[in-house]
Amino acid sequence: MIKIAPSILSADFAHLADEVKKVTDAGAEYIHIDVMDGTFVPNITLGSPVVKSLRQTSKAVFDVHLMTEHPETQIEAFAEAGADIITFHVEAAKHPHRIIQQIKAAGCKAGIALNPGTSLAMIEELIADVDMVLIMTVNPGFGGQKFIESQLDKIHMLYHTIQDMGFTCDIEVDGGINPETSKRVREAGANVLVAGSAVYGADDVSEAIKAIRG
Numbered sequence: 139m140i141k142i143a144p145s146i147l148s149a150d151f152a153h154l155a156d157e158v159k160k161v162t163d164a165g166a167e168y169i170h171i172d173v174m175d176g177t178f179v180p181n182i183t184l185g186s187p188v189v190k191s192l193r194q195t196s197k198a199v200f201d202v203h204l205m206t207e208h209p210e211t212q213i214e215a216f217a218e219a220g221a222d223i224i225t226f227h228v229e230a231a232k233h234p235h236r237i238i239q240q241i242k243a244a245g246c247k248a249g250i251a252l253n254p255g256t257s258l259a260m261i262e263e264l265i266a267d268v269d270m271v272l273i274m275t276v277n278p279g280f281g282g283q284k285f286i287e288s289q290l291d292k293i294h295m296l297y298h299t300i301q302d303m304g305f306t307c308d309i310e311v312d313g314g315i316n317p318e319t320s321k322r323v324r325e326a327g328a329n330v331l332v333a334g335s336a337v338y339g340a341d342d343v344s345e346a347i348k349a350i351r352g
Contacts, residue, residue, distance in 0.1 A: 140351050141330045143168035143201050143310070147183060148334030154188070155195040161337060164344040165351075168201040168223075170312070170332045173216070175206040178230050179279030186215040193220030201330075203251065203312070205278045206230065210237050217244035225249030225272050225310075228260050238267050249310065253278060254286050258296055268307050270330065271296060275323070276313030285314025290326050297327025317349035324352055 144166050149157035158169055171189060176182040189200060202221040204212055209226035210233075216224055224241045228234050228250055241248040249270035250261055254277055265271065273293050276283035289311075296309055310330035311323045320331050333350050340346035 141167040143170040143332045144337040145170040145334035147172045148338040162198045168199045171202045179205045186219040190219035223247040227251045270308040272310040285319045293326035320350040
């Protein structure tokens with residue numbers, strides 16, 4: 139099943155609760171929450187208090203993406219705030235397996251993310267232990283970037299690795315997703331699609347979500 143995860147990075151922050159409701163009412167299963175610290179990536183976004191406030195207004199799956207240095211220091215706060223899935227970057231982790239255990243101990247599903255320049259070899263020993271692998275199809279830090287075509291091969295290789303090894307984790311894709319690129323990432327094997335401006339910038343949010351879902 140294809141799941142759509144609108145990124146609130148592209149939402150109107152002055153009306154964030156309404157923006158979350160708008161996309162879930164339109165059929166989105168997840169809310170993708172980009173957490174940036176200004177160090178791992180250039181931008182700064184939001185913290186756990188915002189997630190806690192949104193949790194009081196929504197029953198959607200909160201898909202928290204930590205684009206931060208030292209992600210292990212953020213796990214408990216976001217879990218307590220209401221995150222359902224917490225994903226961290228392997229590039230920011232000295233002990234990624236320990237962080238996966240930490241996320242699960244906090245009661246959340248665990249995801250691990252790869253930047254465009256990072257090989258799948260970096261997570262070969264971790265795929266069996268995570269619930270989701272996130273392939274970045276732009277360099278993280280800003281919304282509205284152009285899709286990096288070379289990542290399609292990475293998605294395809296990851297899909298076949300998961301199938302061949304009998305694993306059950308989801309493949310999430312984040313960056314430059316729109317109705318055109320979503321078709322190609324779905325064909326490559328992705329089943330959780332993050333979309334920001336393609337959803338929040340659409341005249342008809344429901345139709346945009348349907349088009350991305352395919």
